[in-house]
Amino acid sequence: MTEAQATPQTGKRVLLAKPRGYCAGVDRAVQTVQEALKLYGAPIYVRKQIVHNKHVVSTLERQGAVFVEENEEVPEGSIVIFSAHGVAPEVYEQAKARSLKAIDATCPLVTKVHHEARRFAADDYDILLIGHEGHEEVIGTSGEAPTHIQLVDGPDDADKVTVRDPSKVVWLSQTTLSVDETMETVARLKRRLPLLQSPPSDDICYATQNRQHVVKEIAADCDVVIVVGSRNSSNSVRLVEVAVDAGARAGYLVDYASEISDDWLAGANTIGVTSGASVPDDLVTEVLDHLAARGFADVTEVTTADERLTFSLPQDLRRDMKAAAAKAAAEQESPLAASAANG
Numbered sequence: 148m149t150e151a152q153a154t155p156q157t158g159k160r161v162l163l164a165k166p167r168g169y170c171a172g173v174d175r176a177v178q179t180v181q182e183a184l185k186l187y188g189a190p191i192y193v194r195k196q197i198v199h200n201k202h203v204v205s206t207l208e209r210q211g212a213v214f215v216e217e218n219e220e221v222p223e224g225s226i227v228i229f230s231a232h233g234v235a236p237e238v239y240e241q242a243k244a245r246s247l248k249a250i251d252a253t254c255p256l257v258t259k260v261h262h263e264a265r266r267f268a269a270d271d272y273d274i275l276l277i278g279h280e281g282h283e284e285v286i287g288t289s290g291e292a293p294t295h296i297q298l299v300d301g302p303d304d305a306d307k308v309t310v311r312d313p314s315k316v317v318w319l320s321q322t323t324l325s326v327d328e329t330m331e332t333v334a335r336l337k338r339r340l341p342l343l344q345s346p347p348s349d350d351i352c353y354a355t356q357n358r359q360h361v362v363k364e365i366a367a368d369c370d371v372v373i374v375v376g377s378r379n380s381s382n383s384v385r386l387v388e389v390a391v392d393a394g395a396r397a398g399y400l401v402d403y404a405s406e407i408s409d410d411w412l413a414g415a416n417t418i419g420v421t422s423g424a425s426v427p428d429d430l431v432t433e434v435l436d437h438l439a440a441r442g443f444a445d446v447t448e449v450t451t452a453d454e455r456l457t458f459s460l461p462q463d464l465r466r467d468m469k470a471a472a473a474k475a476a477a478e479q480e481s482p483l484a485a486s487a488a489n490g
Contacts (some may be wrong), residue, residue: 157446158416158418159418159442160416160418161367162420164364164449165397166360166361168450169420172458175231179228179461182213184210187265189212190211191213191228192213193216193230194217194218194227196232197228197230198468200376200425200426221245224248227248229252229253230283230424232254234251236290247298260350268291273312275299276297276318277300280300284323285321302332318343323352323385325420353456354382359386362389365419368417368419371395372386373401373421374398375413375427382424383400386400390419390444403430412443
């Protein structure tokens with residue numbers, strides 16, 4: 148029995164999903180920008196949104212980050228950070244041509260998919276990349292092996308696929324997709340391509356899967372599920388879809404508590420609350436306060452997984468941070484040594 152089922156069905160209440168919010172890759176990417184600003188000073192240029200969250204981007208902008216669409220907008224010789232979603236190899240070449248110091252904040256789980264794409268392309272496989280057309284992660288992964296990858300954007304796209312050799316074909320996926328829809332797409336592909344191979348390990352990241360799983364646990368007990376997240380956040384949009392598919396009467400995506408309409412809450416007894424993997428928890432707290440002011444003060448946290456994964460900062464940044472710390476320590480010791488000598 149889940150906590151949602153065990154809670155008495157009386158009065159107004161909130162079922163708060165856990166895990167929610169920041170995943171390890173997002174935490175790493177945001178910290179990368181913050182530490183770069185401390186170390187190198189503003190401005191620090193960031194190609195694309197570091198993560199897909201309006202609040203995070205605006206906060207970093209106030210701290211001195213400058214977000215650009217392409218490397219051409221970055222002054223030559225400056226520092227540029229690549230977003231958590233990953234970039235194609237040509238983006239590194241563009242940065243090199245402009246003498247940019249590039250710091251790669253790509254989520255290591257996205258990097259894993261890039262490695263898979265290169266490996267299967269080297270073995271001359273056709274690669275079916277399941278993902279959403281135009282998403283930055285898909286563009287980056289496709290750039291690793293453009294002549295071998297074709298995009299499959301949902302189950303219906305599976306019927307349009309053509310391959311050179313049905314015995315040498317593999318599927319990979321964007322890391323932030325709906326697990327259920329991805330498996331449906333794979334099933335459709337396998338009906339046409341029985342020898343289709345799967346990636347060596349799950350491409351859909353642990354955080355995406357965990358957030359979808361807990362939403363499935365609470366959705367049937369919820370009149371409404373509110374997902375905190377931005378509209379360009381694939382994993383946040385998927386959470387709304389998962390909630391409705393799993394039995395919630397309605398699901399809504401909001402960046403801020405102020406966007407919640409009282410009409411959504413009318414007649415509701417149980418509200419589910421969660422947040423996408425690029426959302427800081429203070430935004431969820433604001434939503435809970437907003438709901439409490441409208442009678443939904445009883446909050447039960449429903450937990451289905453304990454996330455402890457962390458990723459270290461990019462190697463180039465860590466090296467520069469270590470060098471700066473060593474220099475500061477040496478400078479601090481120097482006056483002391485001089486003082487001792489003169490004493």
